[in-house]
Amino acid sequence: MRLLRAIRRAGRAAEDAPDAPTAPRPVAAPELGGSVQVRHVDAGSCNGCEMEIASAFGPVYDAGRYGARLVASPRHADALLVTGVVTRNMAGPLRRTLDAVPAPRVVVAVGDCACDRGVFAGAYGVVGAVGDVVPVDLSVPGCPPRPEAVVAALRTVTGR
Ligand code: SF4
8 A cells, every 4th residue: 555655646757758850851741740650671681770670669769659650561551661772582572562552651761771782782682772772751871770860760750
């Protein structure tokens, strides 16, 4: 009972919500906002970017509190989060995945490989950066980018 009384006395403690992002929102989908469903595509990553994306959606950085949520199907998605250089085997699946995402939609390239081929530039199995295969609306540079950067990019899409 003493513990319950202490809990009642303390009340609910939570940090203040951060200010809404001031960065411009992606022009491809100004209608999106509030709640954005995100499908992740690994087009040829080393998995470093995936580790940071997992952190971005984990309990510490918690992209979910800004309205971004990972979904399993591109048909349920508003945004594609693409990591890695695009390998020959993934160019077609990446195009087909984007085709399956209903408009309006945005494509976010995450990591140096996705933005400009990074350390894999010139490798024999590489088609190119994500922007060479599908239109990219937002880029998050870094090798790998920090979870804060991934969350900040997603907040410009959700507007929260
Ligand atoms: S940007 Fe760095 S961490 Fe991300 S896939 Fe490329 S090499 Fe790996």
